[in-house]
Amino acid sequence: MRRTRFDDWPCPIARATDLIGDWWTPLIMREAFSGRRRFDEFQSALDAPRAVLTARLKRLCAEGMLERVAYQQSPPRYEYRLTDKGRAFWDVLAAMWRWGSDWLWTDDAPPVVLKDRQTGRIVRPLVVDEETGEHLDVRTVRIGRAPSSS
Amino acid sequence: MRRTRFDDWPCPIARATDLIGDWWTPLIMREAFSGRRRFDEFQSALDAPRAVLTARLKRLCAEGMLERVAYQQSPPRYEYRLTDKGRAFWDVLAAMWRWGSDWLWTDDAPPVVLKDRQTGRIVRPLVVDEETGEHLDVRTVRIGRAPSSS
DNA sequence: ACGACTAAGTTCGCTTGTTGAACTGACTCG
């Protein structure tokens, strides 16, 4: 009776949930985007249980979001690097960031923001329709069957 | 030793993770966006354990993402409706959708898509910089301290 | 009036997952 897996459901949200729904995982990815690579860097930044961190890093490697790369031979030591798939996941974190900033702070404003590395300008992520560039309208979008590809 | 809570961390991603990291929760929100409102509708759509569903709906109401509204008096029956905060969460699901569609199907394409309700056009969500409308560049964005608001 | 049905949960025994703390092993550095 292990917990219900969603990773073979026919829905992108379900499969993504299977990953994100693992406690700590989005935070590990956040740290990876902040440039952390080594086991102990992740561990001390997050103060996560080491056993959990081991399991998560293993899974993220298996999923192809991180890569375990040796950075020295003796003693053998490995670090974890973002892959293209992992980097693409930034979009999801950005959407979480925006929603969290907008709705999860009641009185004050969040103490951390996203900035452009060059200009220092504060960046606000927004989810739009790729075609029109307009903010996605919840009320007009619906989930539908894909056109048959046969 | 209950599991580490992130809901008072000073980071929007952490707080959002605290919600999403609850198993089933994003799927419950997906179903809410598909128009489901009643307990048994959610239950049979997802085939989730009833006790878990009870706990999740309770939490989503407490967080202000759903509202529990009586739709009849006798016997008293309630349904769960999206609030503004809940509707805003669509952006996060859309980002998950896009990333899942792009990276979680290896051979074939996902069997479900997002469509515009009016035109039937397939919609692809994209995360952009609100200012420029450009796709967020992972490499130039960094996490920084907010300007002091004093 | 009686039994079947419905909706929205609750309860229960079992299994899996998370936690914090301590431990391990292979090295390096002074």
Added chain:
DNA sequence: CGAGTCAGTTCAACAAGCGAACTTAGTCGT
């Protein structure tokens, strides 16, 4: 030779998720 570093593993206690059965308060058909 002893202390330190890094990347984990092990362990026991506890929390959370699981499926199945049960409950409660009412309606409907005969």
